[in-house]
Amino acid sequence: MNYLDYIIEETKNLLAIDSPSGYTKDVIAYLKKEYEALGYEPMITIKGGLLVKIGGKNKENAILLEAHADTLGGMVTEIKSNGRLKLTPVGGMNANNAESENCRIITRFGKVYEGTFQLTNASIHVNEKYDETSRSYKEMEVVIDEKVDSKEAVQKLGIMAGDFVCFDPRTTVTQSGFIKSRFLDDKLSVGILLGYAKYLKEENIEPEREIYQHITVYEEVGHGGAASIPENVVEVLAVDMGCIGEGLECDEFKVSICAKDSRGPYNYDVVTALVKAAQDKDINYAVDVYPLYGSDADVALSAGYDVKHGLIGPGVYASHGYERSHKEGVLNTFELLKAYLG
Template structure:
């Protein structure tokens, strides 16, 4: 099987595992099973993230790569009189980006399917169906069960605080595009897991002991900011490169972030990454993301003395129905592979 086929297969498996921030155990278990099957040492932290260690020749100075398995999602905020559900957001998205989406409500004992809709959806009933504000007041979940009242919904076992996950609708096209929800950041997690497979197949020891941290709270701002071994000198967050007006990154590139809302990333480290991309003939772009933060910046805020960087595949329509291309995934894989086998500056 080709490398991109394995990345795509892993990604498809991952996006179908519900894991909104706060509900990530199953996704972490999946990643741990892959790493364990390859013979790596793994540890689940108290926060629920996964730390995977790859021994290297230099045990005094370590590297760390991180990608986050948690996604956007929602939580049941209330049960309405007609039995539908009101929602509270998990992560930063806009309500219109999930209108019409299929979803799953995860109760304590069961899972129920549903659809996220405006209360004023029917144009045959509501004159303002198109103009009504898309917000937490009007957006609701229609449950696929026979319920028309609050009591009937509660009898199903659905409670305030139950998690709600969005269906991914994963598609890989013949033209090389992958479109799905939750490419942020499960595309990067799939790349890290493929790196682990590749390193095992190469049977080549890395120059530095390297850790891969699969974080589980990035979408709510505090993933990747703990359980970092004291020997770590360089820390690279692998996360999506956002695409839009004024951005250089495309769906075919590996994006190297030079600055986001937290400020500039480590200059010498990002120059090393750019030189590696250029010398290996990889499609890459340097970019600035004004409304973005990463696990690497969270680690800096937590006080870790590290050189921090941020790279990732270019992904369109971030925090909505996302899309990338095989080219961006393979370029990100190749850049990380070259970096892990390079010397520290």
């Protein structure tokens, strides 16, 4: 299995593990075992993320690579009198993008139930306002796949307010190399970091500077990168999804280098060095400004860390919806990490 095949396979494995922000213990346990199998010694942080040192010579000039394993999701906020569930979003899960999606309700003490997130009164043959009704969390509900028709019947299942609701990722990889799934943001980049760690170990490569990888678990709610940065780290490079859309140069086949997002510009020297590394190795890349975006690297600076920061990632279309990338974009991101880090 080559490194690209490994990255895709691990990404598929990660996508199959439910991990909305706040419920990430299963995916982190899986990642811990994977890093250990590669020969590393990962540590679970107090916040629940994963920190692992992957090697390097210069201990005074360390770099931290960050990707996040937490995803969007929902949480039960009310059990209705008819046995349906009202939700509140976890992260930026847009109700429009989740309509008619299968989901799982994770109860507080481990039971799991299936359901579907639907418009209230979802039968088009009955609801004369079907077309004009706004798809919002006020107008939508989870229909549980159990024989329940009252609040009391749902409570007897062990379901309560505060339970997580996880949406089906619907992962598929096409013969033409497209990767389609919910939550490629950011499990695709977690797969890339695993692939890079595997590459260093199997090729017996010791980079010039010490490298850490941090798999964060609260990025989608804004504070994933706010802690657990080792003292000798002077640079944080977020590896997250690259934006695709009108006015941007990136597509699914490129690695995106972000010059500025909604929180401001990234470090000039870091962005310049990333561009030079891509040009020197003839890597297909784009430099873009993201209008509605923030990263773990931004959060590190907001938390007070005195570090340089950057952001790269494979191009991902339809962000926070049913997302799409391509193997070429994954490979170009992997190659840029190799070129930049040496």
